[in-house]
Amino acid sequence: xxxxxxxxxxxxxxxxxxxxDINISVDDHEVVGIIGxxxxxxxxxxxxxxxxxxxxxxxxxxxxxxxxxxxxxxxINSGISRSFQVPQVFGSxxxxxxxxxxxxxxxxxxxxxxRPLRRADxxxxxxxxxxxxxxxxxxxxxxxxxxxxVRKLMDxxxxxVHRPRLLLLDEPTSGVSVExxxxxxxxxxxxxRSEKITVLFVEHDMDIIARYATRVVAFYDGTIIADGLPQQxxxxxxxxxxxxxxxxxxxxxx
Amino acid sequence: MAADRTIPYIAGALxxxxxxxxxxxxxxxxxxxxxxxxxxxxxxxxxxxxTGLVSFGxxxxxxxxxxxxxxxxxxxxxxxxxxxxxxxAVVAGAxxxxxxxxxxxxxxxxxxxxxxxxxxxxxxxxxxxESLGSTDGFTIPVxxxxxxxxxxxxxxxxLFVFTAxxxxxxxxxxxxxxxxTAGHLTTAIRDNEIRVEYLGYSVxxxxxxxxxxxxxLAGVGGALxxxxxxxxxxxxxxxxxxxxxxxxxILSGSASVAAPFVGSVLFELTRSYAMQYTPLTWHMVLGAAxxxxxxxxxxxxxxxxxxxARVQ
Numbered sequence: 366x367x368x369x370x371x372x373x374x375x376x377x378x379x380x381x382x383x384x385x386d387i388n389i390s391v392d393d394h395e396v397v398g399i400i401g402x403x404x405x406x407x408x409x410x411x412x413x414x415x416x417x418x419x420x421x422x423x424x425x426x427x428x429x430x431x432x433x434x435x436x437x438x439x440x441i442n443s444g445i446s447r448s449f450q451v452p453q454v455f456g457s458x459x460x461x462x463x464x465x466x467x468x469x470x471x472x473x474x475x476x477x478x479x480r481p482l483r484r485a486d487x488x489x490x491x492x493x494x495x496x497x498x499x500x501x502x503x504x505x506x507x508x509x510x511x512x513x514x515v516r517k518l519m520d521x522x523x524x525x526v527h528r529p530r531l532l533l534l535d536e537p538t539s540g541v542s543v544e545x546x547x548x549x550x551x552x553x554x555x556x557x558r559s560e561k562i563t564v565l566f567v568e569h570d571m572d573i574i575a576r577y578a579t580r581v582v583a584f585y586d587g588t589i590i591a592d593g594l595p596q597q598x599x600x601x602x603x604x605x606x607x608x609x610x611x612x613x614x615x616x617x618x619x
Numbered sequence: 620m621a622a623d624r625t626i627p628y629i630a631g632a633l634x635x636x637x638x639x640x641x642x643x644x645x646x647x648x649x650x651x652x653x654x655x656x657x658x659x660x661x662x663x664x665x666x667x668x669x670t671g672l673v674s675f676g677x678x679x680x681x682x683x684x685x686x687x688x689x690x691x692x693x694x695x696x697x698x699x700x701x702x703x704x705x706x707x708a709v710v711a712g713a714x715x716x717x718x719x720x721x722x723x724x725x726x727x728x729x730x731x732x733x734x735x736x737x738x739x740x741x742x743x744x745x746x747x748x749e750s751l752g753s754t755d756g757f758t759i760p761v762x763x764x765x766x767x768x769x770x771x772x773x774x775x776x777x778l779f780v781f782t783a784x785x786x787x788x789x790x791x792x793x794x795x796x797x798x799x800t801a802g803h804l805t806t807a808i809r810d811n812e813i814r815v816e817y818l819g820y821s822v823x824x825x826x827x828x829x830x831x832x833x834x835x836l837a838g839v840g841g842a843l844x845x846x847x848x849x850x851x852x853x854x855x856x857x858x859x860x861x862x863x864x865x866x867x868x869i870l871s872g873s874a875s876v877a878a879p880f881v882g883s884v885l886f887e888l889t890r891s892y893a894m895q896y897t898p899l900t901w902h903m904v905l906g907a908a909x910x911x912x913x914x915x916x917x918x919x920x921x922x923x924x925x926x927x928a929r930v931q
Contacts, residue, residue, distance in 0.1 A: 415817070436816075437816045437817055438816050438817075438818075438819045438820060441816075441818065441819040442819045447817060453814040453817065454810075454811065455806065455807045455810040455811055455814065456811065457806060457809075457810050458806065458807070466800070466803050467818050469800030469803065470815075470820045471818070471819070473800045473801075479795065479799055480799055480800065481795075481799055482800045482802070482803050483798070523814070523818065526818075527818075527819060
């Protein structure tokens with residue numbers, strides 16, 4: 366059953382077309398990898414679905430409900446969550462406090478004025494989340510002073526505290542060393558599997574796409590040029606020409 | 620987790636001060652009421668400051684509190700402190716609730732200047748209105764306490780005790796608020812508004828709530844000062860008054876709910892002695908004190924007490 370339905374989605378920034386007639390349907394429990402060269406429209410798509418940007422045209426439905434142009438917090442409260450390419454965390458707080466605050470908001474709802482945040486049930490759950498995401502060792506470190514990998518995991522952990530049905534991860538392994546990429550993806554996917562969350566993740570690394578995605582959507586120039594099983598999409602001639610070929614060229618130039 | 624002892628310490632200090640009241644000169648009691656009441660305004664600034672917002676317009680609510688008391692007496696004959704303080708809190712809170720819809724959308728300098736603009740609008744209205752006392756303002760009689768009308772000296776002591784009770788209640792409520800999820804959103808919003816929105820909470824609503832809380836505290840502070848001084852005038856909302864509150868906030872630091880009261884008492888004492896011994900250069904003494912403080916204690920006086928009493 367489809368939980369996300371996107372129809373005719375367009376986004377223009379003046380004369381620049383960032384997204385053009387995007388149509389996609391995502392089923393429950395799918396793990397969808399989104400690939401594309403820089404500027405292909407991947408992050409724009411994530412931003413449109415999560416309310417960071419308002420579409421020029423088109424509709425986005427989640428769980429049968431039209432969420433087009435809704436503000437981010439309304440979309441989050443409807444059951445979608447996201448992480449960011451640049452981790453969005455509370456820099457001056459510890460890792461523990463970051464997750465605890467996120468958990469407090471998720472538990473205490475719209476008027477979290479009176480109940481103390483540091484109460485036993487939330488503290489225990491926070492420690493469990495840190496354990497599940499493999500960042501318990503950094504519990505008392507300040508967010509601004511930890512590695513990018515830990516910040517990424519913390520960002521994703523915070524995005525999952527209110528148990529979303531759909532999670533969008535924007536380049537979860539960017540800025541992380543090649544050796545750590547699989548390690549981090551194993552932690553993320555392991556943590557999300559137990560929550561039975563449908564996942565859309567933006568990724569450049571085809572090895573990661575092949576290993577973790579159950580379906581791949583390829584973006585080029587603001588449109589979808591391929592959509593299917595990972596190997597089918599990776600072998601697609603357009604994908605090889607415009608995305609994989611481009612990545613190989615950039616690697617060779619580097 | 621070690622239990623936070625801030626509130627018991629504040630309660631202990633206030634009880635000692637109340638017991639000492641009958642044995643100290645009346646000018647000490649007067650300075651005590653004024654400085655503690657102004658500390659309430661600074662406590663509200665602390666809540667905003669932890670969110671990364673500095674309001675240069677808390678004098679608006681300080682004056683509204685004072686004028687609510689004054690006008691209630693002038694046009695309704697009300698002199699009871701309990702009614703006065705509740706009225707001041709309601710008026711300040713209601714005005715802040717309305718203005719908050721606009722101010723919650725602004726940050727940094729824009730928030731500071733817009734809040735100041737509202738304070739100066741009230742100043743203009745007060746100065747031009749004969750019915751509101753114009754530039755001279757008007758006097759308020761010695762307050763009554765639930766029907767009791769003691770003499771001036773006893774009333775001053777009773778007002779000190781009442782002020783102490785208000786401060787204890789405000790500190791407890793603020794401490795409780797800052798320890799809650801909503802309270803922790805103060806530093807969270809300062810660090811990253813995007814993340815707060817993407818956790819499903821409205822940043823605007825959070826700031827609006829904090830603005831109203833700060834205004835209520837300022838309104839109560841204004842009411843207590845007016846009852847103690849026995850006079851209100853437009854100077855209460857002038858920018859220099861607003862600046863004084865920000866000055867004391869910097870002096871105090873934002874680490875504890877007790878800090879504004881320590882800072883406020885020290886400020887009033889420093890000012891009183893500076894005015895007495897250097898009547899022509901007392902501004903310079905205060906300026907030098909602030910300069911030294913910023914250089915050697917950038918996190919305010921409370922940083923001397925370390926982390927033991929931080930609001931968690």
